[in-house]
Amino acid sequence: MSDRKVKVMIAKCGCDIHERGALTMLNVFRDAGFEVIYTGRYQSEEGVAKAAVDEDVDIIAVSDLSGSLVIICRKILAALAEMGVDDIKMMCGGLLSEQDEKDLYDMGLFAVMGTGSPVQASVDAIKEVMGIE
């Protein structure tokens, strides 16, 4: 009887102070039945990538309100590639432009959530990509 849980790491990199969005999603994901790890603020992309591998998470969920999502996600993906890891999925949310959104999807993220997007949409996106219900 497998008792598999979806494991998500909410990550914040750089010097962005805004934390409410990340904390909101943390509660939303926990209440959706996921196991959630939060990196805390001001982490390096390499640190996030390594921690995600050690924790064997299914998903890295990046939060940022400083307009740096593209840069951060690119660096995390590079750090994962460096370790030869290609099976951790990535999503993000926060402040972004239309161009950012396009770039992020092009980079292979499975969900990109702007400010004001309903939280349920994020939960649904995770369930869909993980193939549950």
Place this chain on the structure above:
Amino acid sequence: MDEQRIYGALEGLKKKQKRALSRAISIVENHEEGMEIVLDYAYQNMNDNALLIGITGPGGAGKSTTVDKIIEEFRKRDMKVGVMAVDPSSPYTGGAFLGDRIRMFKHSSDDGVYIRSFGSRGAMGGISEGTKNALYLFKNYDFDVILIESLGIGQDETEITNFVDVTVVTVVPGFGDSVQIAKAGMQEIADIFVINKADKPDAQMYYNQMKEQLLSIPEEIRPLILTTIATTGKGIPEMVDALIDVGNRQITKRQQKEEARVRSEIRSQLLDRLAERLEGDVEALAEDVLDKKMTPFEASRKIDAKVTIG
């Protein structure tokens, strides 16, 4: 069974790859089909090199902050550290906020440190079956120290002592009086009491109270009492000295602890398996009991009879 996943992890485990450790822990934690293949190997090949330290105590006492600081101290002494950090899962949704790692995140990019977070997944208070099994996987690697942080004080917690060399109970000033400490059975399980948040005004009084309380215990087995301020690191080098010192003395008890552990382990694995196999019968007969067709006692006898016949 996902053969590639299971045998992939097994091969990586043999080569002592970190990535395989991560994967193998998931397999065991998730109860995935084939996990016995990984566990059998891990059990047969584990080493006894690491000092095993359990840190328990009430939520908010500062356990994770302490672990962060003692990792730092062990690293200064050039020792490799593995950490298992357990947080409670919600009994309603099964979800969990695994919050310990935030306090220790800065060690993530250090190759001499491996941190893994666990949800308690249904275990009452203490550590889950998956967590215990994950310890065998950790013991296949070359850690000098393995730290297990788990929440709570209670009956379940006494079990952790059989899995580690040194049990630390972290408390804070104002956390109950000496009677409550005795009631919770903490003095039986603690090798070391750490009074954290010694920056709080009533810390000295609490220390005195506890010291007096422990006087009734024979000196050879009396727990040490240390004070720390985990946020600033005060008392941490002394704590690490004590961990190593007490650890070296406790190692002589490994045989004795193993004997207790092996029995409880066979028992709990067996109960797990039986519970899984008989879940259907329990469900079916529960209906009958609810319909007042039989008593719960008859129901259990009936299932028992079925098991006996095989």
